[in-house]
Amino acid sequence: MKVFRLEQRQLLRIPIEEAWEFFGNPANLPLITPLDLGFRITSPPSERMYPGMMITYTVTPFAGFPIQWVTEITHAHAPTFFVDEQRFGPYRLWHHEHHFQTVPGGTEMTDLVHYGLPFGLLGRIVVPLVRRRLSAIFEFRRQVLEDRFGRPAQAP
Template sequence: MITFTEELWIDAPPERIFGLSLDVDAHTGSMADSGERVVAGVSSGRLAPGDTVTWQARHFGVRLRMTSHLPEYRAPSYFVDEQLSGPFKRWRHEHHFTDDDGGTLMRDVITFAAPLGPLGRLAELAVLRWYMPRLIRQRNAYLKRVAES
């Protein structure tokens, strides 16, 4: 299992960043390189407590699906998305938004584990430990551009 944290300061209020982080269209825009799209559940607008969404994307040439939900939600400072089914043995993404000097400090804490026992652990160490933070940084840079425009 791997846990990592990414932080980014954004020149916009927490309410704006919180909303963008829950926006399905903003998410698909931020993941355009992998062709991510919704195939079930909430397909546009802002996710809310109790919602589920199934994403489909292509990573490493493989089409993957992941269904997630929001088990924790405290607007506008915090929410969690967790995998209900999909490619990971475990996926938990904590989103934190703190009012900071006229903007927002956005902090993501991601914990994940690959399936397949020792083979999955090898994939975590060889590939996923650098690939997943890069993917989150890409997403966050997109949200920053949108929020600050």
């Protein structure tokens, strides 16, 4: 299996505690997910994430084909780090690290995603499509977070 990597950084113009408060609440996931993904949490609501927490949801990455997805929060170290890993879903491997660090002007959030696709050679053929889709999802999230918490100051 070929493992792919996506890394994204974003400055959030809020203190690290506020960033943790927002990202540590699974109920906020739908707010930062594009509507066309049909994202819906199906597990009982919890206001706080914790190691071992399982979150179930459905997504519709391709029109008309809902997919069940189960992730586990495998690590959570407030307010700096948590990891979600797919236990069942569309990927063969999904390991998503979320890092938060206090920096001048707010909190730097770094996402590091390692993922692998199922279906062998067929999966490798659709890598560019999946990469574009993931980039679009993270770009949507970037815009939502900038609208919610403010845009980074422009360099002179």
